[in-house]
Amino acid sequence: MQDTELLHEGLALMGLGMGFVFVFLTVLVISVTLMSKLIGRFQPAPVASPARGKSVKSSASKEADDEVLAVISAAVHRYRSSRRR
Amino acid sequence: MQDTELLHEGLALMGLGMGFVFVFLTVLVISVTLMSKLIGRFQPAPVASPARGKSVKSSASKEADDEVLAVISAAVHRYRSSRRR
Amino acid sequence: MQDTELLHEGLALMGLGMGFVFVFLTVLVISVTLMSKLIGRFQPAPVASPARGKSVKSSASKEADDEVLAVISAAVHRYRSSRRR
Amino acid sequence: MEKLITLWEGSGLYNLELGQAVMILVGLGLLYLAIYKKFEPLLLVPIGFGGILANIPEAGLAISALDQAIHVANPAVLQQMASTLGATLDPLASVEAWRETLVYLVNDGASPDQLRAARDVATNVGYSDGLLYVFYSLAITTGIAPLIIFMGVGAMTDFGPLLANPRTLFLGAAAQFGIFATVFGAVGMSAMGWMDFSINQAAAIGIIGGADGPTSIYVSSMLAPELLGAIAVAAYAYMALVPLIQPPIMRLLTTKKEREIAMTQLRPVSKLEKIVFPLLLLVLVALFLPDAAPLLGMFCFGNLMRECGVVERLTDTAQNALINIVTIVLGLAVGSKLMAESFLALETLGIMGLGIVAFGIGTSAGVLMAKLMNLVSRMPINPLIGAAGVSAVPMAARVANKVGLESNPHNFLLMHAMGPNVAGVIGSAVAAGVMIKYLG
């Protein structure tokens, strides 16, 4: 490749690349803003959502939690009895 | 494949498949029953087995247990000292 | 392969192999001894090293520790509240 | 400017075909079911997402380097590929026609040697296999992924309730009638001219009635890979729907009195029995149905690791890290088969319809078998646990328990239903073996 051609290639890539990155992220900004507004309208209480999230999680990972609880309680028990020794 | 031939194929597969499934599981029922009886005769106390299982486990996973214990005790210790802070 | 040739091969492998193993491990013994001396000279307090090692670790795995701590404290909390129930 | 045009002509929007758009919506729909309706999310989240990835225009994530080159390469490369395939492209035809010719050659006319050469051309000019295609080749074509998952399922399965009451194996056998009735239904639909299923395809569809994801995927990857996407989706979706599908059927086929039958408490099962059971099952498989050996062999291996008590490290890995890794890869790989041309066909509707019928018939057969056993045996069996014979572990057993509690709030059937439930896993693997034997 000739030097000037290479420089042109580089310049074109720079312009096009930065341009595309900005256009794409602008579209993303707009979409995200719209999406958040839409969700805010139909599900107006973001404050409620952590609670909801939690309840979802607690039902979904109930078993895992129980297991962890069992493991920990067994461990604590063991730890205590071992200290008594 | 002709339509009737296809139907015949399907019918044959159904008969043979269900037949085989039943025969196989029947053999399995008989084998399992015999196996349980044999084991019951030579090792008559299934009540003892949990205990035995436990002791096996405790020796096999002794190291793992110790490690867990160490981790937990360290964690509890850390937790306590962090609360004191 | 002729029998005697095979025997010769085996004998050669034995001599060479044992010889090489010894030479290699002798070189290793010498290198390790030198290395330990060098390190001992420039960093004379091996007693200090556990402490240093610990501090390295505590900074490196700080986050992991915090996470463990969080998990454990949550677990202990859950365990306690569950016992209260 | 020319570059801008390239960018636009290479964009998804420019190339988006209707089918792809629809399939992306289907993928989003599966994610909705998985996330909000909790339809087997462990599988349907990766499958749904994989389905979307597979349908991104021009990205070629789900196709091979060769297919990708045929789809997007420039005319010179196309001609080079054609010459390795022993054909010449009509210089007067359009490039689109050339691509079609190449697709035809690759799928029908070419020898393995020619395909290798054409593939070499494609990779030499820089095309590479899509990620999901690689996953499919590594995980499903080799059979590794469903078999490893089955091993993990074995490591999570407790055969205690089954060993305490081996007769419940008959319930697991009866429920497989759903499979074979569906096969017959599928060939029937073809004979009627409604659909166009071959006998292999019918068998792969029938196995949906086995209510076992890995078994379904394994069988359809061997007998009808072109239907794998639809079959896997149907299998997991209906498994998730078990709490809706089964109860009405169970109530219809039983009297309130039958549903109130209390079962005698299960005897304790010794450790040794639990260790011997997977080996016994393996030996029977070896003697009578070698074609089920990969599936049941890996299942028994997982279970033996669990019960033997001396390889806890391995059991733990089989139940966690390994099965999770394989699940991610398998799910994405299955998603790669959710491509418009194969999924958006009438056949998919047929599969969905037949799948639900399969579950219904399996449920009925299990319940009726339990009633039959009550006629010939003294020890009473609550017919509700027959419904658990379709497997869908442990969902179907929980359903049996719940329906039982409705009639008698003190009658806990869960443990009793676990017997037929795991028997159903064995039953459908045996059915899979029979089908592979004849049609594989």
Added chain:
Amino acid sequence: MEKLITLWEGSGLYNLELGQAVMILVGLGLLYLAIYKKFEPLLLVPIGFGGILANIPEAGLAISALDQAIHVANPAVLQQMASTLGATLDPLASVEAWRETLVYLVNDGASPDQLRAARDVATNVGYSDGLLYVFYSLAITTGIAPLIIFMGVGAMTDFGPLLANPRTLFLGAAAQFGIFATVFGAVGMSAMGWMDFSINQAAAIGIIGGADGPTSIYVSSMLAPELLGAIAVAAYAYMALVPLIQPPIMRLLTTKKEREIAMTQLRPVSKLEKIVFPLLLLVLVALFLPDAAPLLGMFCFGNLMRECGVVERLTDTAQNALINIVTIVLGLAVGSKLMAESFLALETLGIMGLGIVAFGIGTSAGVLMAKLMNLVSRMPINPLIGAAGVSAVPMAARVANKVGLESNPHNFLLMHAMGPNVAGVIGSAVAAGVMIKYLG
């Protein structure tokens, strides 16, 4: 005696070339930086160690069976290989000359079929692919390893701060100017005759400025695999140097007053927004830049698994066992590219120099963009968080926070900086897609 000579002539010391010795020292240097300076040790420990392994003379850990045979096989095997490659070796030339001829044939003249045949000769006489070569083929050539790591990164990323303040995406966009300025710098150096980078190589070098390890590795494995070793080392080393590189630039481009700007607290973001975001991003990628689909697709998949809350098993595996396993394999595989002939070149110095420039320009662009946004918008933005737009998650965000605290000890910018920080990940993946689109 003859055997002793063989042993000596097969030893590393006898065969050690200067370049290999230097590269072993480079590997030890990387380990020093990783272990004592904490330069991204998770990657640099495997990369450094892999670099040492790759340069052990005669061991051939980083090369294929074919290359290994060419390098060490006896003359008879060399002649056999030459004949499969359609060449004859000059009987008067030395064996070393024969080896060189074969290297030339394999790299330039031979067809895929001939290479396969030559490879068959090598494996038939007992040569096999080196371990690191196998890792490279499995993990990097297929793209699996960087994509799986990107999935894990997605599973560890919280888009909450970004969703609370989407405008910070512009900061993540601006910081990508580091990438493209570096590309132009690299072609400039070539035009000046200082270096000899092709446009593809320049693009791969530029992506170092994206400050994202997996993205850099993915792009350079596609556009310039011969530079992968140097690029990966530069990418991870400079990411570790972010706390040294960025602060002076940040201070230079901002007034004390600007650095003291307090930002309004972020609004809480609902679970649903977090679930929808990865899907929205995926759909936009599908519509506008399919070439970024592998990278951003896997990233979004990881993030969706994290946020959907119903596949915790899979999320946990993606964040731990899976990403760790892949990191070990990827690191060793990248190390296999630290071979003397390709690494000890002037180009590597150029890459290291350009890499630091890339980070600097990216940082500046992010800061200046934030200042520009302050001119046109009411809601104040502390320009320091613009520097976090280069990604290097979460290091750059912490740097922004730290520099901010220096000016105002009550101004915690960490959460605000996380927005541009993760935006930078998306930005550089988009930039990667554009480059692959044009040059891939």
Added chain:
Amino acid sequence: MEKLITLWEGSGLYNLELGQAVMILVGLGLLYLAIYKKFEPLLLVPIGFGGILANIPEAGLAISALDQAIHVANPAVLQQMASTLGATLDPLASVEAWRETLVYLVNDGASPDQLRAARDVATNVGYSDGLLYVFYSLAITTGIAPLIIFMGVGAMTDFGPLLANPRTLFLGAAAQFGIFATVFGAVGMSAMGWMDFSINQAAAIGIIGGADGPTSIYVSSMLAPELLGAIAVAAYAYMALVPLIQPPIMRLLTTKKEREIAMTQLRPVSKLEKIVFPLLLLVLVALFLPDAAPLLGMFCFGNLMRECGVVERLTDTAQNALINIVTIVLGLAVGSKLMAESFLALETLGIMGLGIVAFGIGTSAGVLMAKLMNLVSRMPINPLIGAAGVSAVPMAARVANKVGLESNPHNFLLMHAMGPNVAGVIGSAVAAGVMIKYLG
């Protein structure tokens, strides 16, 4: 009816050969040893189970698609395969004779190209590689599995005791005499005409005396893959038997007084020494024995990850998820070599006999070396710890400790024995390197 006959003729019982039945019993025997006698269960459970799977008649789990097709395909397919192999099948001969001809052609006469073509025929008509065959190809032929396991072992090894007393490396060297004496024994048996071992096979057998599973598997996969099954079983079985094999030899070769020797307490070893050691070892391997680089390189890598303290995530994965996954795959793959034709041979008995001799000689050499060192050195060494030089980590060190306690209940040798114990790992890897150098 015809179908019923097919079912019966395809069943295991109809096709069961005596050898397969015996091998299934051997597999069950290994499981018994693993589960009830705790013989290295982590490896012997998968190996034993894999051995059973490999011998299920007609299932073909341990063979390639090509072998499977030769074994069970119909005459038309056989003829097609023969033509790709450049042969014609005698139309008057039986189908069984045809199969034998094909087996002969595939193993001896055919070129790689012809094999590829024959394989294409087999896969085109639907045969596929068995699961265990796939595991073997991926995990053992490439060397990946034993090397990853060795990395995990490195990540679990503490070189502290060795560094505190480097002279114990000589004990680890001496104990390797068991390896080479066994090699000589094996060629001796062949020279006598009792067995028919080649020098490569003798070397692979000898390495059993190294008492290191992964090293044995790695070496025999390179030098004598046909013996891999027997060698792996012998290696793991005898490692489990160390507490029975060693004590009598140790007591025989030492006086009570020697066994009572108390050793001076080990000095504390600094973190830095532990970090430098794996790098030092690696450099020595690079300089003097590149053929040991894969084994010792991965071992040192694991150990460096452990000691450097900055990659705990990776160390944890190397010690747990990764090594467990690879162990499952490796075990099943080794089991695939427990096929009747190769295992049920006189050679296996020879291997078992030689293996135990290897352990005995290694133990003796270690003990005698310790006594020799006591003659030339001031610092006293309890000769019992010499027995730990065979490796079998940490079993042999525990045995030394236990035998020591018998003589003097206050003399804890465990830490002192860990030095030669881990030295034995290095020693046998070096021995492996020498053998691969000459014979590979």
